[in-house]
Amino acid sequence: MKLGVIGTSWISDSFLESAKIVNKFDFVAVASPRMESVEKFQKKYGFKETYTDVSLMAEKSKLDVVYIATPNSFHYEQTKLFLNKKVNVICEKPITLSRSELIDLKETALLNGVFFIEAMRSLHHPNLKKLKEFIVDIKPFRHASFQFMRYSSKYDAYKNGEKPKVFLKEFGGGAVNDLGVYTLTTALYLFGKPLKVTSDSVILDTLVDASTVITLNYGTFLVTCSSSKVSNSYLMNEIQGEKESILLNHVTHLDKIIKVNDEGSCTLLDDRIDHDMQYEIKDFISIIENKDIQMFEEYLTYTLDVLEVIEKTRIK
Ligand SMILES: NC(=O)c1ccc[n+]([C@@H]2O[C@H](COP(=O)([O-])OP(=O)(O)OC[C@H]3O[C@@H](n4cnc5c(N)ncnc54)[C@H](OP(=O)(O)O)[C@@H]3O)[C@@H](O)[C@H]2O)c1
Structure with a gap:
């Protein structure tokens, strides 16, 4: 599977080290705002394409899966962008800041025939x-x-x-x-x-x-x-x-x-x-390869339930 990565902090390193173990990905594209850190990742993991603009990566790169590890407020829009390009997305926690955003992502994924999960390692x-x-x-x-x-x-x-x-x-x-x-x-x-x-x-x-x-x-x-x-x-x-x-x-x-x-x-x-992180990667690959809507919905339900609890607290 052709993999893209957005964000180049230590958690993307952890993800990529786990991805190497799973051994199912070609490391195709990496994006982050600073070219210096993107080039460091390119050298370390052998990515073929580099971007400082996520929209350009979505436009140009031919990907099967993208891993998103950017600050929380970008998760929803970046996940949606790639789902609409028919790319499967594994996005860091919290994948959205509200239930309504998550429900919207689910509808977007189903409409485009692709899947996403939150990278909730535990x-x-x-x-x-x-x-x-x-x-x-x-x-x-x-x-x-x-x-x-x-x-x-x-x-x-x-x-x-x-x-x-x-x-x-x-x-x-x-x-x-x-x-x-x-x-x-x-x-x-x-x-x-x-x-x-x-x-x-x-x-x-x-x-x-x-x-x-x-x-x-x-x-x-x-x-x-x-x-x-x-x-x-x-x-x-x-x-x-x-x-x-x-x-x-x-x-x-x-x-x-x-x-x-x-x-x-x-x-x-x-x-x-x-x-x-190899386990979330393996589960996600299994969802994609088997088009396993039941497993997709099962993991989504936990994320929705967590968001429901957070929405009931005073943290908004
Ligand atoms: N699963 C886990 O165990 C785990 C552990 C830690 C963090 N996380 C999650 O990982 C995510 C990132 O956390 P972090 O502490 O690594 O955040 P961070 O250091 O602020 O940013 C992560 C990366 O995203 C890049 N970035 C910033 N804005 C961007 C944008 N608009 N588009 C594309 N890339 C952008 C940053 O580039 P710059 O360096 O140039 O700003 C950096 O490379 C968070 O959602 C966090 O909850 C998960």
């Missing part, structure tokens, strides 16, 4: 399926807490008066859009849609959330999803039954799962997988 990770199997043993659930709180490498710049995109509303920045989406995806994958959503945030003067706690109420148990761009959390994620808990080290790495009770603890899984 959702395609084999250890997430294992976690779902492990937690059955500790039912009934009584509580769960997921956190992704990481002091942003760009926060010092923000404090020095600069305006990094990840802290700007017009670029779809903020803690929930960047990190909270992971915690919500895990929660909704494990427990389904909640009955009620509440939240609170600390808001920066750029009007994006520095940190947010979202509480999902399932009637008989609560799930808290915490995200922050201004502090680090070293806590394990936890799913509590009545007398035992399952601990998970990280919502995206998903490499260590432990069961614990008053008697002690036992490790259920200890399995760090490098290049874990």
Whole structure:
């Protein structure tokens, strides 16, 4: 398949290293605003075509799949542009900032006979399926807490008066859009849609959330999803039954799962997988090759459910 890549930051590197493992792509075209970084990618991965203008790439390049890793506010329009050119799209999270945009992308994809997915790495990770199997043993659930709180490498710049995109509303920045989406995806994958959503945030003067706690109420148990761009959390994620808990080290790495009770603890899984973006790539290729509308819709449903929760919070 002929692959195009938009954006040349470290996450595009990660994607391409995983893509090499999957070994299904010809690296055809790369685009980003600065030619200097585009040329660096061309040299490193052997792309044949380079662009600083995404519309030109959409116009000229003959692609089967494009991977989009640009600031959040560009995802919707860039995904739509390529779907309308009959190119399949794998786009970084959050693929859109609203449900209505996502529904529009679905209609656009179906109209053009192509597919897209959100590059939500945890959702395609084999250890997430294992976690779902492990937690059955500790039912009934009584509580769960997921956190992704990481002091942003760009926060010092923000404090020095600069305006990094990840802290700007017009670029779809903020803690929930960047990190909270992971915690919500895990929660909704494990427990389904909640009955009620509440939240609170600390808001920066750029009007994006520095940190947010979202509480999902399932009637008989609560799930808290915490995200922050201004502090680090070293806590394990936890799913509590009545007398035992399952601990998970990280919502995206998903490499260590432990069961614990008053008697002690036992490790259920200890399995760090490098290049874990290979799983979303493999799933997407399978959707495309098999024209698997059911699988396409299944992944879309998780994304829609996460957006529904976010729309119920005060982060807009
Ligand atoms: N899946 C994951 O684990 C993961 C991890 C990190 C980030 N992400 C996601 O990846 C995306 C990019 O994040 P980031 O922190 O890498 O952002 P970033 O550094 O601000 O930008 C990423 C790339 O997009 C380019 N770019 C900026 N505006 C563009 C435009 N209008 N058209 C085309 N390219 C444009 C940037 O070029 P310049 O350098 O010239 O600005 C850069 O190469 C976000 O959606 C984020 O949520 C995902």
